[in-house]
Amino acid sequence: MLRLTHYAQGGGCACKIPAGELENVLAGFGLTPPKNPLGELLVGTETGDDAAVVRIEGDTAIVSTADFFTPVVDDAYDWGRIAAANALSDVYAMGGRPLVALNVLCWPRENLPYEIAREVLKGGADVARQAGCHLAGGHSVNGAEPMYGMAVTGLADPARLMRNNAGRPGLPLSLTKPIGSGVLNNRHKATGEMFPQAIDIMTRLNADAGRAALEAGVRCATDVTGFGLLGHLYKLARSSDVTAVLDAAAVPLMEGAREAVRDGYVPGGSRRNLEWVAPHTGIGSTDEETLLLLADAQTSGGLLIAGEIPGAPVIGELIPRNRHTIMIR
Structure with a gap:
């Protein structure tokens, strides 16, 4: 092939x-x-x-x-x-x-x-x-x-319109697709292994999620692509002049993504994303493996929404701005 x-x-x-x-x-x-x-x-x-x-x-x-x-x-x-x-x-x-x-x-x-x-x-x-x-x-x-x-x-x-600068303190953060496509795609490139679940997620349109967000009155959203969840969250929080609190354990992962990180299949783009946001992020006790997943460069990822819609897990919240733009707990 x-x-x-x-x-x-x-x-x-x-x-x-x-x-x-x-x-x-x-x-x-x-x-x-x-x-x-x-x-x-x-x-x-x-x-x-x-x-x-x-x-x-x-x-x-x-x-x-x-x-x-x-x-x-x-x-x-x-x-x-x-x-x-x-x-x-x-x-x-x-x-x-x-x-x-x-x-x-x-x-x-x-x-x-x-x-x-x-x-x-x-x-x-x-x-x-x-x-x-x-x-x-x-x-x-x-x-x-x-x-x-x-x-x-x-x-x-x-x-x-849904804009990345319309976030306000008190709004929850929801994510409509699991992350991990960057490390899985990198593993696929290196080994030829197939990940049908990743392809299914990457080919899924964000049409229903966008429609549900509008019906819920959401005014702040962005999609998660090459800058990773942390990168796009950083842009949203910075533009909205708020701090984003991210619950790392609540972020959904694609099957096999954590194993791909452990086995070393981390794209250079994911590492660069983490380097970019690290000075503005309070990481607490978050381990490097999780940080790399949160920064993983996604392709055709989901919508990151300041609000709630059916079926999308809540992964954090927006709070008044403090010394960190992102805080991971």
Whole structure:
């Protein structure tokens, strides 16, 4: 079997530029507003939220995002499904519904046959169809490593947006998917072992979770991807000017994730996530194994919600800001 994961240095959202490095690049990078814009920018780059949002008329806003990455699994069809679910997730995390998507494909045409690219695109198309999202073309380039994802446009009610800076003290924190895909995918890349439960979770759309959050009146949420649970929680708490208290024992884990950490299959991206948040985190007596799992770089993870919805475990709470942005107990 052709090992797609061996054609890329990283895999999935673990191949993202480290959050700390990215913030240094963007520091002081102010964007000048356009002349005579057609809509009002409601969510831009200020808090590093999941997508941009522009109000085009009273109760209608456009949600816009793009996400792509290198192979996270060896099966081309599954990779396409995972990448599509991951890209669509940004729209759900903002409280929107996906409307139309465009494929983004980078392909090493001299090293990988186009038949494999076709399977990747088929996987993405099937997930877009499941989401009720139009798929209308896209863009492709030749490159050294295979990459795939989507640019997605969605619609949302500007009065019901879910943002990462809307957290308030007293709100519980809920998580809609277990974590651990980073270490399991890294084990898969190294050994070829298959983890069907991880693929099932990564291909699961966050549509139902997003809808349930809106029905529950949630106004603060984000999705958990390459910066890990700790990284995305740090961004949420920092942007909301609160402290997040995380109950490590309550965080759901994928089957086999803890064993993968113990056996040494920790992606570099997960370690970099932990290095980034560590100066802002009170870890208490939390062991390194658990910390690495909490920082594990996820691909197509769940929604982290400041609130409660049916079926999602409560993993902590938001409290008034103190000297730590995150406290683990």
